[in-house]
Amino acid sequence: MSIEIRNVSKRFGDFQALGDVSLDIASGELVALLGPSGCGKTTLLRIIAGLEAADAGSILFAGEDTTDVHVRERQVGFVFQHYALFRHMTVFENVAFGLRVRPRRTRPSEAQIKAKVHELLSLVQLDWLADRYPSQLSGGQRQRIALARALAVEPKVLLLDEPFGALDAKVRKELRRWLRRLHDELHVTSIFVTHDQEEALEVADRVVLMNKGRIEQVGSPQQVWDQPASPFVYGFLGDVNLFHGRADDGAVEVQGIRLESPEHGNVRNAQALAYVRPHDLEIRPWVAGGTGIAATLDRAIVVGPIARLELEPVDANPDNPGSGTIIEAQIPAQQFRDLGLAEGDKVLATPRKARVFVEEDWVSP
Amino acid sequence: MSIEIRNVSKRFGDFQALGDVSLDIASGELVALLGPSGCGKTTLLRIIAGLEAADAGSILFAGEDTTDVHVRERQVGFVFQHYALFRHMTVFENVAFGLRVRPRRTRPSEAQIKAKVHELLSLVQLDWLADRYPSQLSGGQRQRIALARALAVEPKVLLLDEPFGALDAKVRKELRRWLRRLHDELHVTSIFVTHDQEEALEVADRVVLMNKGRIEQVGSPQQVWDQPASPFVYGFLGDVNLFHGRADDGAVEVQGIRLESPEHGNVRNAQALAYVRPHDLEIRPWVAGGTGIAATLDRAIVVGPIARLELEPVDANPDNPGSGTIIEAQIPAQQFRDLGLAEGDKVLATPRKARVFVEEDWVSP
Amino acid sequence: QTTLLNVSYDVAREFYKDYNSAFVAHYKKTTGKDVKIDQSHAGSSAQARAVADGLDADVVTMNTTTDIEFLADKGVVAKDWAKRFPDNAAPTTSTMLFMVRKGNPKGIKDWDDLIKPGVQVVVVNPKTGGNGRYAYLAAWGYVKKKGGTDAQAAEFVGKLFKNVPVLARGGRDATTAFLQRNIGDALITFESEVISIDREYGAGKVDVVYPSISVLAENPVAVVERTVAKKGTADLAKAYLDYLYSEEGQEIAAKHAMRPRNQAVLKKHADVFKPLQLFTVQELFGSLGEAQKVHFNDGGQFDKLYTPGGK
């Protein structure tokens, strides 16, 4: 079922939690709502579910306005951040709940319920836990039971609020892959909320980036990564180094280095921000007079295939507010070893690629 | 101050939480205790702090037995996982607490306390929050206040229990770097508990890997990464693919591929487990008869410099229990693009490097 | 079967228990009708308030006339209720006596002995119990009867109450304080309580002292017109109260230490009801209602005993 979000706004008292949000989600899509804490992700999700009413705007399910449809009848599956499992019910009873509360007419028989619940528990690979109580489960298990419970009512839409937020790093990684797989199997339109960009990029078909109650960008993981629409998106999606410079005539000069920036061809001598991802920095041993940003290697973390380097610019220029802070670089571990650098050595860093925003870009969001 | 942990054991009822743990920590070191949930990390930390008593064994601070030293007098700074800030005190009062409760003789004057607290608040970069209450702070801010509070008493040892556990992915990343930096500045002997391997590897001088109440390995991040002492360590430190095979005469055969394993030179025809990290798999387009594990490309996540691939072995062999599950591979994004692979394509995966454990290795820990 | 509700004061439960069975038998014999009597007992004026507020009493049998006056004011009983039955509509009376410790160690003989320094007297709070009001009036009347002025009476009563360590809430509390808690040298209480005290604590534990002069405390009765009109029990109610004046009724009363009006019965029990000089409230105070206003209401004579500057 497709979902259309039309100009939804929501205030809490004086606080604008959502400002005129519009978004279309195609049937069967898996969409991630990504954004920093407090940006309104949960609020939007709850409005879609009908758990909260929008002040303005409307939500359409398969083209039909749901404003007057009660949560109960929206046929959404909602997975709460802290699971909200029924404490006093066994896992089985939790999953069966949605079936048992149906009106007698449409309620399946006991046998059907049993079969259905066990099918779902197998789906989430926790069949053997049917008789436990939620308090006897680990976080990851609870999460999957919450999902099974939401799926039991065969929802047309699945909404997940930070489904992996409360879990260990390791378990989180396992579950996100598992969620993706499940979605590929069931193909129910799903929206999940997260503030972990890695999670969003890895799992979702499309990523919706939110900030301060507004949508900053919508696109496939690759799109938002490669063409971030705003400095916020750029900064939020991964580690990034920020350099201040001047844009002029399709190029930006940062600390004596000229970076091409064809999209700003018509900009003349404007202040510019150049965002450079750590892996877009080239590192060479320092040579006097060499181009690049002179820096000292502060710390090198070389575990696995990537060496992460922290560099301190040598000549912190007070006129250049971007300097003085640490520059982060990532190079292949092999290359690092080949360079033979030790902590304390001086290096030259050259941005290979940068995303440039000039003054006027900053204003918009 | 150096810390020696000598044969410490601890039971809770029937449950052996710590079994004969010994560990030396040099003065000024930053050590990470890493392990899965319930492995006894917190218990060990609490024993060091004196918040819990060991059943057997002893803790030495700078060579002196602390058994009879009360927590109060151990001069440890303890940072709790959930901060344990005093809710009814302002940030300032929280940080000043340790100074205010000193006996009158050694208590600094109000002016000194004020100066000291502001110095610490500047150190954690939260000077402007002095008059707030903990409930008015974000998680990351609370964490830093907890640290400032612990530092106020000028502890000889700093103990941190999952200091970043409850934080956002993004905030967590920032804070861990900040912690490292702080440590480099203050050089107080520090132990921090975590179950996030990335965190441990990035921040610590040395990593202590724990499992089921015992220490599995102690070493620098690079050491434990490159030479994991046990399958557990290997598995815990990062994503890993597991292949079952036979070890014979200094080599292991896995699905027709021969991997050198000189350390098992004297093993004859034994069951073996080969652990291969995702980035140690080489991926080539499938060619009939080519060596390597034939697999289908299930999903490719290409954001940033690394392409993460999920491969499904084509010919799941029921005799080989390792097969049938997904194989994970990581290759440079550029290489992935060069290969021109699409989801659904068949590929050949060849382990470039593997860590092999034969039967007898599994028994030890 | 008709039922009749007799709303009465605290310590009359046992008496009416016996009286009721006698009356039921008598009524059956004389009229052939069965009747059931319900009893209600609590503090006298609390009971009067309950009746005024709607408790469906057919008859009220109290130990202070003010309580029935109040009901008359409310129109619940007839205005001339006191005339409807003989003897001021009080079939029984009682009076105030002293109880002293066995052997009378302090040598208490009369009212004058109670105001001596060092003598402690237990009295009921006149604010909350009829018992206390009568004790107060008896003391006042004693002075007046001996020819004293009001001022002298007030001074005397003031001294008496200076000797009071505990103002009990009701008769029973006073007895408990005196007998069980061992407080005070004398207890001023109704003659009718003596028998109950003997029963509870065993006879002869204390000595009874009859003062030279005391007050006649009437136990008035009345038909509650409001109820009997509604229930049609007027005749029964009247019969019930009339029977109190019968020889049998008076005899039962005497057995419960209430002074019968019937002189013959009274004589018969002369050992219990020692003759002493009794004055009526009407004689010295106009009426109990008057006395209430002057002495016991807020700001009255009694309050002045305790308020600084008041006299």
Add this chain to the structure above:
Amino acid sequence: MSGGTTLRAANRRAKAGTTESPLVRWLLIGLALAFMTLFLVLPLAAVATEALRKGLDAYIEALREPDAWAAIWLTLITAAISVPLNLVFGVAAAWAIAKFEFRGKAFLTTLVDLPFAVSPVVAGLVYVLVLGAQGWFGPWLAEHNIKIIFAVPGIVLATVFVTFPFIARELIPLMQAQGSDEEQAAIVLGATGWQTFWRVTLPNIKWGLLYGVILCNARAMGEFGAVSVVSGHIRGQTNTMPLHVEVLYNEYQSVGAFAVASLLALLALVTLVIKTAIEWRHEREMKALAALPPERPTPATPVAKPAAQSASERQAL
């Protein structure tokens, strides 16, 4: 290993970190017990002694009086009516106050507490003022021959008033602490309001509810002042146990009075024992739950046979 002495020393040390020294501990326990003995045990003992002052026979005799039985019966009836009434109110009030935000909530909560602060005598009096023959509705009630005051309904009303806040007071903080996540989950799953309440809310609050009911019941059975004013004290009809105690006491029948009182104390103790038993069971249940291993048992899936060192070995899930 460093042997037994250090071990014991260590135990002593570390315990001192978050608890008091044994000396202080026993001092505090002693103080608390002394206080409890003085203020609770001794009065109870006094009741028992008084009741048995004239021997067991007199005690039993006193309890066999029909009036005593009527009083016991009325007391039980009163509790049986007023406790459910307050139960319904308590649950409704707690639902409204704990699950929703609205203006004037603090004020409403205060109003719910108010009966705690009203003198019981005044509590009885106010009903007389409203419903008595001279009160607002008295004439109307008399006209329609409805008896409330000085009859069982009045006693129930007064009891309801006095025990009014007990259950709500117990439930409000409990339900506030539990939040409404589970209820929202139930609604999303298609449950109606009633289903949500019966199947989700009620099981979650049942212990607190029970506790409130027991306290409410204890107070309902023991209430004297308010009931006294509205009862009418009709022997065998509107005398509850506490009132009967009063009548007997004033009648100089202290054995009877204390016998009935002891019965009340006994009823109270029985409910308290039930409460304790229930709590104990609840606690045990909770402990049993807590004792179970929080994480999955080791043989999660039969994938890696002998190598089951840890879950992480199972190749990428």
Add this chain to the structure above:
Amino acid sequence: MPSSNSPALPASPAAPVSRSGSPRAGRARRVLPGFGLTLGYTLFWLGLIVLLPLSALLLKSFSLTWEQFWTAVSAPRVLASYRLTFGASFLAALVNLFAGLLVAWVLVRYEFPGKRIVDALVDLPFALPTAVAGISLTALLAGNGWIGQYLEPHGIKLAFTPAGVVIALIFIGLPFVVRTVQPVLEDSEKELEEAATSLGATRWQTFWRVILPSILPALITGFAMAFARAIGEYGSVIFIAGNMPMVSEITPLIIIGKLEQYDYAGATAVAVVMLLFSFVMLLVINALQGWQRRRAGGAS
């Protein structure tokens, strides 16, 4: 690329609905059902059982002129009774504050034989008829009582003095403090105490600076409840009070006294004064707690 930043007019005619502040205005509805029903029922029942009768009290006292009212509530004896009632209630609540905290502390923190019995006994004052409690306490404390006999020789008189009033009120109020503090103490985080200890605080400092502030709201509530209940208490007090005007006469007894002289209006006037006082106190306490919760609130 940004999909929603277009300044296009909103599709639905909506916005100003909630400008006024209340997010519930307009078409917004609550997800959980039963708000109207439960709040309605609560208000109805509250009105019926509590407010209607109490307003009768108020109206009855209004039948007095202001001057009569003032005389009724400010006569010297009445004033003395306020002093005693409020003073003794305050003292008793204060004692309960400490004793209740002590009992709750011991019950929560320590193990000792008979703990469950003690725990169960705490509720006894709720159950025992107040008059019985009063009689028993008097029996214990009177000069010849179990306890009194040891005190009397030393010149300590408890029964029939204001001290007796305080003792009866302590008995009545104890469960309120214990039962409000107990759960809070049970929930209090061990970590806070550990943090304080590791920062060098002694046990006493930890209690005083960390534990006490965190249970203070509960303590205050318990105190307020015990106080409020004590002010109204009658049954147990009159037996032990001695009831001497100006000395040991409590306000409820004044009310009864006024009723004895059929002065309904005067009785209600005094009752209204007591009620107002209690109500204001409860209100202040509730507000105070709400404020405290908001300040310290939030997940820590």
